[in-house]
Amino acid sequence: MQALMFQERRRMEMREVDAPFPGPGEAIVEVAACGVCGSDLEGYVGTPGMADRRVPPLLLGHEFAGTVLEGPDEWLGRAVAIHPLVTDGSCRFCRSGRRYLCPNRELIGLNRPGALAQQVVVPLSGLHALPEGVPQWRGALAEPLAVAVHAVELAGPLLEREVLVFGGGAIGFFVAWAARRAGAKVQVIDISDTRREQAAALGIASADAPQGEVDVTFDTVGIEATRAAAITHLAPGGTAVFVGLHDDESPFSFYGLILQERQVRGSYCYSDQDFARAVSLCGEVPDDYIAHVPLQEGASAFDALAAGSSEYLKVLLEPDGPSLSEVSPTCT
Numbered sequence: 001m002q003a004l005m006f007q008e009r010r011r012m013e014m015r016e017v018d019a020p021f022p023g024p025g026e027a028i029v030e031v032a033a034c035g036v037c038g039s040d041l042e043g044y045v046g047t048p049g050m051a052d053r054r055v056p057p058l059l060l061g062h063e064f065a066g067t068v069l070e071g072p073d074e075w076l077g078r079a080v081a082i083h084p085l086v087t088d089g090s091c092r093f094c095r096s097g098r099r100y101l102c103p104n105r106e107l108i109g110l111n112r113p114g115a116l117a118q119q120v121v122v123p124l125s126g127l128h129a130l131p132e133g134v135p136q137w138r139g140a141l142a143e144p145l146a147v148a149v150h151a152v153e154l155a156g157p158l159l160e161r162e163v164l165v166f167g168g169g170a171i172g173f174f175v176a177w178a179a180r181r182a183g184a185k186v187q188v189i190d191i192s193d194t195r196r197e198q199a200a201a202l203g204i205a206s207a208d209a210p211q212g213e214v215d216v217t218f219d220t221v222g223i224e225a226t227r228a229a230a231i232t233h234l235a236p237g238g239t240a241v242f243v244g245l246h247d248d249e250s251p252f253s254f255y256g257l258i259l260q261e262r263q264v265r266g267s268y269c270y271s272d273q274d275f276a277r278a279v280s281l282c283g284e285v286p287d288d289y290i291a292h293v294p295l296q297e298g299a300s301a302f303d304a305l306a307a308g309s310s311e312y313l314k315v316l317l318e319p320d321g322p323s324l325s326e327v328s329p330t331c332t
């Protein structure tokens, strides 16, 4: 089969690779669409934070959906989104509904062959049927949406709460969308004019710098400036949720935390429940600013994204690109 391999830093290449073979408890999914994640892009470029977490050669791709090609009868031919974390199922986290914290977790598209290919092997436990009538490519939005659903869940009740979301990329936008859906008054903070215009076009308030104090902040960037602002713009007793992974270490004001009794929470991935919720929502999330690119043109898509020249919130690579993109009103 054809796969878009991450061969070395800043080089993706279409190659013929062996078709995958499913083991016990696994299925083969024919990929309809796979999103390019910010973390994949940082690995591609080799940013300090992500260079060690994405070492080529690798078959990337963990945001994907498609059709079950091989597997148990009840799944054959079904349209699915895939929870890409593979866990041991036996540790205390797996047994308590938080398998995303499993010490033996692996990610499809990092520790296992990913979905920037025609086919991919997935565990049956990761299969989630798409809602009736939802185009398969939308299932590829379930993974980043699940990250947002989980982060919003960790923030607690948001009805009528004032919320700042730092970063207007895909995760920032999905967090803002999910927080607003939970009843929050949301503003997205991003220094990019393009990102702010996109947020505005999608009906979400935005600014290039935060003002005042709010009840809840989300940092989807992960650099010193946004992490600091996510705390200093928090009202006493407020909660900051950290999602962005750009940098590992950043300075931190403990007095600001202790004396105002602010809370900080790290948010990583999603539970099975969060993922199921994201799958149920993936037909509803706005599809503006989503690019559909044939997988065969994936190498140039990575280049364009690395150069920062993409105007899209999310690029979906599709093995049968042209025919699939006809289902989208925003096809390019």
Ligand SMILES: [Zn+2]
Residues within 6 Å of the ligand: 087, 088, 089, 090, 091, 092, 093, 094, 095, 099, 102, 103, 104
């Ligand atoms: Zn486990």
